Amino acid sequence: DAGVIQSPRHEVTEMGQEVTLRCKPISGHDYLFWYRQTMMRGLELLIYFNNNVPIDDSGMPEDRFSAKMPNASFSTLKIQPSEPRDSAVYFCASSFDNSRDSEAFFGQGTRLTVV
């Protein structure tokens, strides 16, 4: 398996534009997580899914952020409209958690810059 795949690796956009980040989890994993990493706030959980259903979205900063998982092999994180303070590295991770103790596998991240 190629691991968790995120695209794009880098995204530069202008303030006010819509941004869509994509994630393909490891095949067979039933949990998918979106994290954001910044210098100021470290690694923050934004949302996670179980079997394509959002379970906890309490970390989503505001209504400008939305996430979907239309099927087991694909998820998107959308920001509309984007703002400079959204600049961060966004990570997707997945796990197979039949026993609650499984580790999560991370993608390489998308570095988002909003100018």
Next chain:
Amino acid sequence: AQSVAQPEDQVNVAEGNPLTVKCTYSVSGNPYLFWYVQYPNRGLQFLLKYITGDNLVKGSYGFEAEFNKSQTSFHLKKPSALVSDSALYFCAVRDHTGRRALTFGSGTRLQVQP
């Protein structure tokens, strides 16, 4: 609510010397504890985890961690540091309840000098 504290922003150690990266946690009930490493411009890579049983856990690349329940700590250790170990290290915790997401510490940058 669960939380993780990594009290050191940076740890400096000479190559060949032992290293310790500190982590303390707060969680209801028994914890699941994890260490991850992040190299520049890369995602987080799993190093090791504590679930139950032996308090000393061995992981990848010669790293190990010691779980201490009374001190609520899970310090990462390596007997002999390599320059290539220089990276950002994250401790993470999850409890035994329904929430499956990991809560991460703020990270500790390890710098190993030749």
